[in-house]
Amino acid sequence: MNITADFHSHTRYSHGTGTVEDNVVAAMSLGLRALAITDHGERHPLIGVKPSEFDAMRRDVTAVAKEYRFRVLLGIEANILSPRGEIDLSDEDAAKLDIVLAGFHLTAYPLKFRDLFALPLNALTRYVCKNSAKQKVVNTEALVRAVTEHDIDVITHPGFRIDVDFKALGEACAATGTxxxxxxxxxxPDLKGVEQIIDTGAKILINSDAHKPVNVGKCGYALQIAETLGLDDTVVANLSDKPIVFRRGAVV
Ligand SMILES: [Zn+2]
Ligand SMILES: [Zn+2]
Incomplete structure (x- = not known):
C-alpha cells in the first residue's frame, strides 16, 4: 500500500530545506503522479509566505513541472486564526492557487488581541491544567467554521497539539467535501480519531507534510493506520489513480 500523490510539502519558500525542484525530484523517484507545494500562510511568524509571492512561486512551479513533465500543484497551508474559523488567506488570493490546506499552528499571529488567548491557550490547558474539555469545544468550533465558511480543500493534521471532536469535524468535512x-x-489523528472521522462519511488524504525532500511521499505511520483499519481508495482518495477534483478546478 502506498500513496499515489502527496498533497502537502514544504520548501524554502517557508521553512522547508529543499526547492520546488528538489521536492519534485524526490516525488518522481517514488513514482508519485503529483505533488503539491504547500508552504505556510503569512501569519506563521517569520516564515509565512505573503500572497505577493504567489506569482513568483507560480512561475517556479510551472517551470519545474514543464521541465520534468510532472504534475505540480501550487498551494498553501493557511493558518486557522480564531475561534471564528478565520484563515490568513483571502478568497482573491486563494484564486491564484490550485489547492488550499488549512490547519492550526499555535504560533500563528492572531487577528485580534483577544484571540491571542483563545487558541494558543491550548498548550496550557492541555499540559498544565489537564482540563481541556472547554478548549476542545473552542477548537472544534473554529475548525467547523473554517471548513464551512471558506473554500478549504484539506484540513491538515487535526489533533496535533490541540484537542478536537473528530466526529464533529468529520461531519463538517463530509458536508462540505473537505x-x-x-x-x-x-x-x-490516531486510530480512534480516524475511525470517528470516516464513520461520518468524510474522505481522507494521506500526506507526508515533508519539510525535507527526503521525506516527500514518506507516509509510514499513516499507511499503517490505513492498513490496520482496512481503508481503501473509497475512503483515502490518494491510494489510487482515480481523478481527485479540487475546489479551484484542479484535477489530479
Ligand atoms: Zn502544519
Ligand atoms: Zn505543513
Missing amino acids: YVELSSRHKT
Whole structure:
C-alpha cells in the first residue's frame, strides 16, 4: 500500500530545506503522479509566505513541472486564526492557487488581541491544567467554521497539539467535501480519531507534510493506520489513480 500523490510539502519558500525542484525530484523517484507545494500562510511568524509571492512561486512551479513533465500543484497551508474559523488567506488570493490546506499552528499571529488567548491557550490547558474539555469545544468550533465558511480543500493534521471532536469535524468535512488529512509527520489523528472521522462519511488524504525532500511521499505511520483499519481508495482518495477534483478546478 502506498500513496499515489502527496498533497502537502514544504520548501524554502517557508521553512522547508529543499526547492520546488528538489521536492519534485524526490516525488518522481517514488513514482508519485503529483505533488503539491504547500508552504505556510503569512501569519506563521517569520516564515509565512505573503500572497505577493504567489506569482513568483507560480512561475517556479510551472517551470519545474514543464521541465520534468510532472504534475505540480501550487498551494498553501493557511493558518486557522480564531475561534471564528478565520484563515490568513483571502478568497482573491486563494484564486491564484490550485489547492488550499488549512490547519492550526499555535504560533500563528492572531487577528485580534483577544484571540491571542483563545487558541494558543491550548498548550496550557492541555499540559498544565489537564482540563481541556472547554478548549476542545473552542477548537472544534473554529475548525467547523473554517471548513464551512471558506473554500478549504484539506484540513491538515487535526489533533496535533490541540484537542478536537473528530466526529464533529468529520461531519463538517463530509458536508462540505473537505478532505481530512491523516498526517504521517505529526502522527495524527490516531486510530480512534480516524475511525470517528470516516464513520461520518468524510474522505481522507494521506500526506507526508515533508519539510525535507527526503521525506516527500514518506507516509509510514499513516499507511499503517490505513492498513490496520482496512481503508481503501473509497475512503483515502490518494491510494489510487482515480481523478481527485479540487475546489479551484484542479484535477489530479
Ligand atoms: Zn502544519
Ligand atoms: Zn505543513
